[in-house]
Amino acid sequence: MLRLEGVTVRFGDRAVVDAVDLEVAEHETVCVLGPSGSGKSTLLRVVAGLQQPSAGRVLLAGADQAGVPVHRRGVGLMFQDHQLFPHRDVGGNVAFGLRARGSAKPEYEERVASLLELVGLPGAQRRAVASLSGGEQQRVALARALAPSPRLLMLDEPLGQLDRGLRERLVVELQGLFSRLGTTVLAVTHDQGEAFALADRVVVMRDGRIAQAGTPLEVWQRPASEFVARFLGFENVVPATVSGGAAATPWGKVPVPAGSPEGERRLLVRPAGVVLSAAGLGCVVESRTFRGTHVALLLRPEAGPALEAECDLTAAPAVGDRVAVAFTPSEVVVLPAA
Incomplete structure (x- = not known):
């Protein structure tokens, strides 16, 4: 047309x-x-x-x-x-x-x-x-x-x-x-x-x-x-070196989807892919915002820039709590280098 x-x-x-x-x-x-x-x-x-x-x-x-x-x-x-x-x-x-x-x-x-x-x-x-x-x-x-x-x-x-x-x-x-x-x-x-x-x-x-x-x-x-990615509202974007199914980032090693391009890249981790775990990257909860279906968390990691995460309503930690997070590969996107 x-x-x-x-x-x-x-x-x-x-x-x-x-x-x-x-x-x-x-x-x-x-x-x-x-x-x-x-x-x-x-x-x-x-x-x-x-x-x-x-x-x-x-x-x-x-x-x-x-x-x-x-x-x-x-x-x-x-x-x-x-x-x-x-x-x-x-x-x-x-x-x-x-x-x-x-x-x-x-x-x-x-x-x-x-x-x-x-x-x-x-x-x-x-x-x-x-x-x-x-x-x-x-x-x-x-x-x-x-x-x-x-x-x-x-x-x-x-x-x-x-x-x-x-x-x-x-x-x-x-x-x-x-x-x-x-x-x-x-x-x-x-x-x-x-x-x-x-x-x-x-x-x-x-x-x-x-x-x-x-x-x-x-x-x-x-x-x-x-x-x-940033226009869509995603803020968890960092430089990364991708090799062998993982990326070296300021947050440490982050798993990436199978078949991801390797080398010097930028890495996006959607907030849904930042999950609370028994062990992982240590963070302090800086803020939490009620979003209706979930709680949006702003985390200050022990290494690297701030992380945005999403958490179930009943499991959301309080501001000031210390937590550990891991990363879900399906919520990670390998972007071209800047």
């Missing part, structure tokens, strides 16, 4: 997007993830036609979009700030794109009614935009973007302004909705939880380039670099 070939955007001497190649298959949901300034929103604007690339091509269904204006690309756009028309009621907002393309009133009224029901706002056509909650405005914005039946729906930080509980509920609803409709979706977000819950495939960007792409499970289990 969508193919980007060597897309580059330069502002002066700076490449905000740098020679990006990306494909999105029909009916696939792809989330572009990255910190502020990584180029993800600029990439979305290029696909939409709101930003001209300095180099490269954008193809939709095989057709080069060079010179094709926004309203002729057949894409739907949904922004973080909703951008609803305050002088139009809900029905008028949803119908905007349909009226602009000349749909007859009975046709677009039926379409508006069905879309509002689809997004969980049945019968809301006459409601004023100002009377809506943030979550309801988000639903109206989604219905408006879906109304013209776009071949590609693009979402820019779609849930960024909502509270956490509402974001989590809407992510589940969006995932089910896109699956039922067979919508092709390209979304950008800085929220990894949102991206991993919504996407069939995640693309992590750094400094205008793709740092890693894969299924949510692939990216989570096997970060491709220290940058990706």
